[in-house]
Amino acid sequence: MITASTSSISVPFQWIPCPSTLLPTPSHCTPYKPSHPFLAHATQHTEPKLSVTTTNPSDEDCNDDKALLTLLRQRKTEDAWLRYAQSTNLPSPTCLSRLVCQLSYQNTKQGLTRAQSIIQRLRDEQQLHRLDSNSLGLLAVAAAKTGHTLYATSIIKSMLRSGYLPHVKAWSAVVSRLAASGDDGPFEALQLFNSVTRRVRRLADPSMAADAKPDTAAFNAVLNACANLGDTARYLQIFNEMPEFSVKPDVLTYNVMIKLCARAGRKDLLVFVLERILDEGIQPCITTLHSLVAAYVGFNDLDTAEKIVQAMREGRRDLCKILRSSYEDYSIRTNAEEVFVKLLPKSVTWVTTHEPPELPKTNAPDSRMYTILMKGYMKDGRVSDVVRMLDAMRRQSDSASHPDHVTYTTVVSSLVKVGSMDRARQVLAEMARIGVSANRITYNILLKGYCQQLQIEKAKELLREMADDTGIEPDVVSYNTLIDGCILVDDSAGALAYFNEMRAHGIAPSKISYTTLMKAFALSGQPKLANKVFDEMLKDPRVKVDLIAWNMLVEGYCRLGLVEEAKKIVQSMRENGFYPDVATYGSLANGIALARKPGEALLLWNEIKERISSPSLPLKPDEGVLDTLADICVRAAFFRKALEIVACMEENGISPNKTKYTKIYVEMHSRMFTSKHASQARQDRRRERKRAAEAFKFWLGLPNSYYGSEWRLEPVDGNDTNVDST
Known part of the structure; x- marks a missing residue:
């Protein structure tokens, strides 16, 4: 047991073990051909040999299998699971596959955990060939739906490496989850999509890939990944691949294109996406209009967003004309990118003599539409307009326009943003009074507000209220907020306590959980405990260690002036494929200043100079690292290097603090030589x-x-x- 201490406080550092959830490498599993395959097996792969010696089953085993199969056919999944768990022998492939299917189909945390335990057992006994592809595909879908995206991805990748093509509904569900997740999720989605489509193209007999070929939903998922990355070229490439698989864009495809234009900063093209939808004979849905309003809100063009909502209120169908009139002159957009010229050719060929198309039908604004506009007001700091719109929504005759939990949560968020916690709690009370249930997001926003105002006790009280009075269990975001709140009040022991409590409740820590706890120990001068957290993060297969975690580790040692230890961490970073960024160099510069090692500052400055001019690993230094290095050099009388650094500051638009450097020079070097x-x-x-x-x-x-x-x-x-x- 490790003890984390801050002054006189001592808290046990308990690491609650979590089971491994990743599938084994394909070398440990042999594909099994079911009678009703969920996916096609690639013809160029021969049937692998079994990895174990099979024997004739005993009469007792046959009877057990028959009883288990009977329970499964009767949909008595709970009884079937208990019978499986009590048996010391592995059931037949048919029973195992069906049991995994039914457990996955439950779409519950318990069902998924049980299915995973079967996978784990078969992996340990090298018997994964007993499962058919249908069961693995359903397990991947269930894992994706419950947020276990890494596990779902590992299943699909293992199936591909084993020579199978997963059903499109299985692999596209994983691509969809990856596309919407943070970090490297969209990149992973693109890679998985490419892996499947490459395999489909290689098959000599296209009929064998009939169930695996990408459909419109699969294309929409991967196009969403491109939009989230802002990768316009890749979007166009995949969009042009749709006819190859006999897939036609639908309204959701163009909704994603609206997002792409927004991410690319092309507000002027939004109306042409709407016009292309209409020209293609596709009827826009309410989500299309939501996407348009959200895009204009994202551009902080609230006037146009309000025009759209007002036109919907008035039942107007000339929305394209309204959007065109929002701009004085479209001819100034002659510098359109080639990608958008191909995606939206009308944006180049449009002339004023052509009347813009009209909507085939009108749509009245719903609560989500108003809520999106409210978020724009909140972003612009117009809290009074947020409250005004809430009152207006209450008076609407159409019940679809009445405020829902998302609307109220937006109001709570706007009040929290301006620090009005009492009014935010009043809104929460009103929700309970009128029967609109607050959800976990609402409470998490309030928790964050209390933590930001350093009212940790009120945050703890709200957490208890959340669980005891409403029955809403805290999630990883709730605990991350509280851990960060403890850091704000310099309570690393409290941060650790919440981290342990979260794991004790079976909530898997996220990357933010680990890095936030590392921050707590780094700021409190306990780098060894930060290193312990980092090591545990490395062992957790559900999270990926990123540069932020490495930098937090470097920060912990540099805060104590332990430069040599920090340099070892930086070397390990490089060995693991990570390269120092401005934050890394800033921590090192501060550590060098604290340790009073000016010679190290010269080495660091030489490395930064190389990175600034490096074409492969360019670096744009910030004021913090350059000012710290200049300060060290002036104090150490390294004036030539100091001049280089201040010149670099001026080249990067940073104004050096001459007053500070003059004071240092006069105090330390006025009687030199x-x-x-x-x-x-x-x-x-x-x-x-x-x-x-x-x-x-x-x-x-x-x-x-x-x-x-x-x-x-x-x-x-x-x-x-x-x-x-x-």
């Missing part, structure tokens, strides 16, 4: 430093040899004496 007795080599070195000092004084604006004859770099007689003492 006054010794008359030195060797010739030392005099030569001193002469170089004197030139650099004079140049630095010139840059500061102090009197020096560059201003006039009375301020000479060297005495008239050439002796190395009597340098000015200013």
